[in-house]
Amino acid sequence: MNHLPPNAAALDAHARQIRAETLRMIHRARSSHAGSALSMIDLLVVLYEKVLRVRPDELDWPERDRFLLSKGHACAGLYAVLARRGFFPLDWLNDFYGDNARLPGHATHAGIPGIEVSTGSLGHGLAIACGMALAGKSDNKSYRVFALLSDGECDEGSTWEAALFAPHHRLDNLVVIVDYNKIQSLGTVKEVLDLEPLAKKWESFGWAVREINGHDFGEIEPALVNVPFESGKPACVIAHTVKGKGVDFMEDKLLWHYRALNDEEFHSALTQLGEPA
């Protein structure tokens, strides 16, 4: 795709803009899930700028790669990425979460270009992705399907139903990315329901697994560009991330799963990102 020049500095600048855009939305709307959005933004930037074969001007292009944000609550970050990528006008981002708003607080396909499926209830995305990948194989299409999951939704049994299915059907056109920021709704993953050893779990289910630093473009891009990792196996990228990444007082803090930024916090965050409020 190479929408942006192939260097980390450009990606970094882009990611900072997306983070700022995301926080503007969340602050304006007094909504939540800022931490959940910030942890996945570097992954989304690489996907939409370097990996996904998509055409903002041809939404139903049959060969397009499919991206499903299974952790639909983090949608502010995705909306910002899609707007910047040209799927819809930037000013739509001002119309988020409020009464009769164009952009709902969970990823919604209806009327929003670039969103393949609506999510919001956890544990749904991977099964739908499996179905799309299976149909792609059946039709001899070359598109890939990417599903981004939260660590919390690895608690859902339905996630593991799909995790069993994909390797059995040799869906090597399917990629799961786990945004492993280690914090879920009421506590750390370790406290609530420990997922470790997470990579081994996916491996033992039959996935080709890679663990990366989900904020290092030097690791994200080579991983996502090189899928499948193994012919005949679906790929699982466990991205070790930091909840609230990019804003020092939000990083690795449970609070920012739900808390909306007040004016002071907002200005401080934008200053850190080097972006105007």
Place this chain on the structure above:
Amino acid sequence: MRAAFFRALLDVAEQDQRVWLATADLGFGVVEPFASRFPDRFLNVGVAEQNLTGIAAGVALSGKIVFTYSIANFPTLRCLEQIRNDVCYHKANVKIVAIGGGFSYGALGMTHHATEDLAILRALPEMTVVAPGDPVETEAATQAVAACPGPCYLRLGRAGEPVVHQSKFDFEIGKAIALQDGDDITIISTGGMLATAREAAEALDARGISARLLSMHTLKPLDTDAVLRAARETRAIITLEEHSVIGGLGSAVAEVLAESAEEKIAFKRLGVTSAFSSVIGSQEFLREHHGLSVRGVLRAAEELLRATEGQRGARAELASRAGVR
């Protein structure tokens, strides 16, 4: 109904390459012809109904028509949220098929009694709900849901139900089929109760009570015109369903009647009262136990007609008194 469904499905799949069949590891002895004829369009996901439904949505959103197949409450209640979010919200072309509606698996106990499915599926936006009355309707219904864009629920009985329709009929989703005309009382039946309803209607006729019989194979969209015509043209309505009296056919008909401008009509819902069936047994036994029998319909019909006689009498008396004054 099961054999009729698979017969029709094979035809439909023969004609339309987009048709897939997906099961959650059920259908021993019945899915094999499809699986061997269309191996690339047959999928057994294992014992995982949430996955079944999510995958079906994903396949359907890629341009296919996917029938999901299982028994009793498994393809519906077990994966209800996948049906609501993944299928209905996306208007995905998924046809949910449940074998074993009502007490088909009566002896297997409460888990296998599908007695709330119609109510629950009927409440979902975008969902079409069809419960054919006999094998002939089943075949037509299978073809109709395949051709109907968007989510459908096809609720079937089991195997070996009698053919009720003796003459040709037009099957159209949302249009009740009148099997018998009458002007004293209307019996509205959905799903596999049709044979019982037919027998009851004939017994009423033999007693000189003119009974109208409607097969309401589509619960949603409901044929409100047929209901309102029955309210205008007959004196009483009985609904008959192998399902809870809450939320199914009886409720759907009651909603129409309550909101209509028609004069109040004598009305009775026959179905399962809102309690788990503490007894088990064959379908026939459990139907009888819950009053879903010819005898049960006749008893209800007599009570309703007696009540309307009473009302008529009271009205006549009031009228005559008014005349005296």
